[in-house]
Amino acid sequence: MKKIEIVGGGLAGLSLGIALRRFGIPVLLREASTYPRHRVCGEFINGVTENTLEVLGISQVFSDALRHRSTRWWMGDRQIFEAPLSRPALGMSRWEMDERLRCVFEEEGGVLKTNDRAKPVPREGLVWAAGRHLERESQLLGLKAHFEGLNVxxxxxxxxxxxxxxxxxxxxxDGSRVNVCGLFRKGKFRQGGNPIVDALRQSGLEALGDRLDSASMDPGSLTGISGFHLGSQGGKSDLCTLGDAERMIPPFTGNGMSMAFESAECALSHLLHYSSGDLSWAEANERIRHSLDERFRSRVRLALGLHRCLTNAVGRAILRSAACAGVLPFSWLHQKLS
Ligand SMILES: Cc1cc2nc3c(=O)[nH]c(=O)nc-3n(C[C@H](O)[C@H](O)[C@H](O)COP(=O)(O)OP(=O)(O)OC[C@H]3O[C@@H](n4cnc5c(N)ncnc54)[C@H](O)[C@@H]3O)c2cc1C
Incomplete structure (x- = not known):
């Protein structure tokens, strides 16, 4: 059996590592950071199926995950609609999820090296699952923290x-702890102030800013990321990329974690064939790229279109009118985006 080296121990890397280990493939996983840690994430998973979790050997990790069944949307300070989800979304903090997956990977005999930052140099047997491609000029900013005292x-x-x-x-x-996570445009924040509250006020979300101000934030959970763009990450064709490293779906969908797992699922059989010598590395990589494109192309295109709509004034006005008139095809969109 040929060895697989995975760079990036997020959801794509860990779940792929676990699945490969279940077939006895030697796996080295190199992670730049350590576990457990907080990550910028809305902490709900839309779309992932029980079958995908079973194929990867990680369904047990989610046996006690929360099941979210309905959503409420506000525009500015006004609620514009409320709807059931066509399929429940799974809920778990990333601190817990990543740590559980790390444990399973090591229990299955995977070799994990933490504090180990690798370079994206394509080579046989290397899978790049190191997350978003750095783009310093990007104006996007992701912020998240856990709060107590917010009733949702x-x-x-x-x-x-x-x-x-x-x-x-x-x-x-019991809903006593709530994850708050947003995608913002970079702005100026007060020294010593709460950056999430500042970002909300700069976005015109005054009432939500007041709600957070009167709740209690866990300061250790406050995290932020910048320097990324959504959509295709434009990786080199000879580098085998998975998860966010391959393409990023806009976060409002809550589907990025599902895509990380699904990308590991797409890659699994091709990597098994490579490892047993039935496919060359170039063939396996080509098949993985094709399979990811088939699975995600239209989903991400639709999500990018809606993201543009949500982040511009005309798009928001149309969305608000459709929601208030009761003609927003939420259920259809939810199915298409998961
Ligand atoms: C604001 C925001 C909110 C989001 N909310 C949600 C949500 O609610 N639901 C949802 O499903 N998705 C959400 N997402 C998306 C989701 O978090 C990602 O799609 C998912 O984490 C991707 O997993 P991944 O394994 O591909 O990458 P990551 O989870 O980013 O993991 C990549 C790993 O690689 C490591 N790494 C990076 N560079 C190197 C290197 N050079 N060498 C070694 N290791 C390296 C990193 O430390 C990291 O551990 C959100 C994203 C954003 C930006």
Missing amino acids: DGYLEMHIGEGSYIGLTPITP
Whole structure:
């Protein structure tokens, strides 16, 4: 059996590593950071199927995950609609999820090296699952933190501001702890102030800013990322890329984690054939690229179109009118984007 080296121990890398180990493939996983840690993420997974989790050997990790069944959307300070999800979304904090997957990977006999930053140099047997491609000029900013004292009534809340959106997700069964995560445009923040509240106020989401101000934030959970763009990450064709390293779906969909798992699922059989000598590395890589494109092309294109709509004034006005008139095809969109 030929060895597989995976760079990046996020969801794509860990789940692929676990799946390969279940077939006895030697796997080295190199991760630039350590576990557990907080990550910028809305912490709900839309779309992933039980079958994908079974194929990867990780369904047990989600046995006690929360099941979110309905959502409420606000535009500015006004609620514009409320709807059931066509399929429940899974809920778990990334601190917990990544750590659980790391444990399973090591229990299955995978070799993990942490604090080990690799370079994206294509070579046989190397899978690049190191997340988003760095783009310093990008104006996007992702922020997240956990709060106590926010009542969301068991709903996934989505708030749309000027050029930004933010989600509130319960992460404990009693709803006492809520993840708050948003995508913003870079701006100026007060020294010593709460950057999430500042970003909300700059986006015109004053009422939500007041709600967060009166709740209690866990300062250790506050994280941010910048320097990324959505859509295809434009990787070199001879580098085998998975998850966010291959393409990023806009976060309002809550589908990025599902895509990380699905990309590992797409790659699995081709990597098994490579490892057993039935496929050359170039053939395996080509088949993986094709399979990822088939699976994600139209989903990501639709999501990028809606993202543009959510982040511009005309698009938001159309969305608000459609939602208020009760003609927003939410259920159809939810199915298409998951
Ligand atoms: C604001 C925001 C909110 C989001 N909310 C949601 C949500 O609610 N639901 C959802 O499903 N998705 C959400 N996503 C997307 C989701 O978080 C990602 O799609 C998912 O984490 C991708 O997993 P991944 O394994 O591909 O990459 P990552 O999780 O980014 O993992 C990549 C790993 O590679 C490591 N790494 C990086 N460079 C190197 C290197 N050179 N060498 C070694 N290791 C390296 C990193 O440390 C990291 O651990 C959100 C994204 C953003 C930006």
